[in-house]
Amino acid sequence: MAQGLRFVLFGPPGAGKGTQAQMLKDRLNVIHISSGDIFRYHLGKGTPLGLRAKKYMKRGELVPDDVTIDIILDEVMGVPEGDGFILDGFPRNTNQAQELERVLAAESRDLDKVVHIDVSEPELLRRLGGRFICHACQMPNAIGEGEDGGTKKCSRCGGELYQRDDDRPEAVKKRIEVYNQETMPVLGFYRERGVLVNIPGDNTVDEVNQLVLAALGA
Ligand code: AMP
Numbered sequence: 001m002a003q004g005l006r007f008v009l010f011g012p013p014g015a016g017k018g019t020q021a022q023m024l025k026d027r028l029n030v031i032h033i034s035s036g037d038i039f040r041y042h043l044g045k046g047t048p049l050g051l052r053a054k055k056y057m058k059r060g061e062l063v064p065d066d067v068t069i070d071i072i073l074d075e076v077m078g079v080p081e082g083d084g085f086i087l088d089g090f091p092r093n094t095n096q097a098q099e100l101e102r103v104l105a106a107e108s109r110d111l112d113k114v115v116h117i118d119v120s121e122p123e124l125l126r127r128l129g130g131r132f133i134c135h136a137c138q139m140p141n142a143i144g145e146g147e148d149g150g151t152k153k154c155s156r157c158g159g160e161l162y163q164r165d166d167d168r169p170e171a172v173k174k175r176i177e178v179y180n181q182e183t184m185p186v187l188g189f190y191r192e193r194g195v196l197v198n199i200p201g202d203n204t205v206d207e208v209n210q211l212v213l214a215a216l217g218a
Contacts, residue, residue: 004084011117012179014124021088030084033075060174069099093182097189114190115215117201128172132161
């Protein structure tokens with residue numbers, strides 16, 4: 001049987017990783033693993049993990065590796081043999097990338113590709129300010145300037161929308177700073193391994209989707 005694709009959607013907050021992952025998971029029949037969604041789930045349920053992650057998430061900082069790595073690698077290793085997966089939001093520093101490489105290599109399941117969606121900073125700020133998430137299906141919805149996201153419904157499933165605490169201006173500034181300092185070096189790690197593909201992400205969702213599919217050879 002053909003092996004499913006194993007890849008990372010890489011990029012700054014607001015690059016469209018979550019949106020692209022939603023579009024790709026059914027089309028490619030792969031499992032979507034979003035570290036941010038996992039943390040938000042625990043936060044919502046008030047689990048010990050959620051309580052530990054809360055202060056970092058609120059500030060737009062990375063949750064410490066001793067919490068993050070085990071949780072996400074457990075999910076990755078839970079993907080049935082032969083199935084593919086999309087990693088969205090992980091790895092976010094070189095230590096996480098090394099640990100991921102170690103566990104995947106041990107099972108001969110190395111990553112096929114790391115797709116870097118490159119988006120300019122002004123565009124990121126514009127998008128994050130207008131991003132509202134669906135309570136029901138987690139799909140990010142773009143709300144135009146002057147519109148009230150709190151009264152609109154999800155364009156996919158009609159669910160209620162909310163704005164993430166960390167999409168407010170102070171946290172957004174911090175998240176972009178953290179991305180530039182801690183996450184960008186991961187690009188060099190994957191470039192050296194020959195799996196990195198850069199695509200421009202300022203275009204429309206559908207245009208970016210075509211570029212991602214082409215990058216994956218899918
Ligand atoms: P995201 O939805 O990917 O933007 O993630 C939301 C927040 O969850 C981040 O700002 C971090 O606080 C935390 N988080 C998500 N993924 C990671 C990760 N790989 N390492 C550390 N913290 C993470």
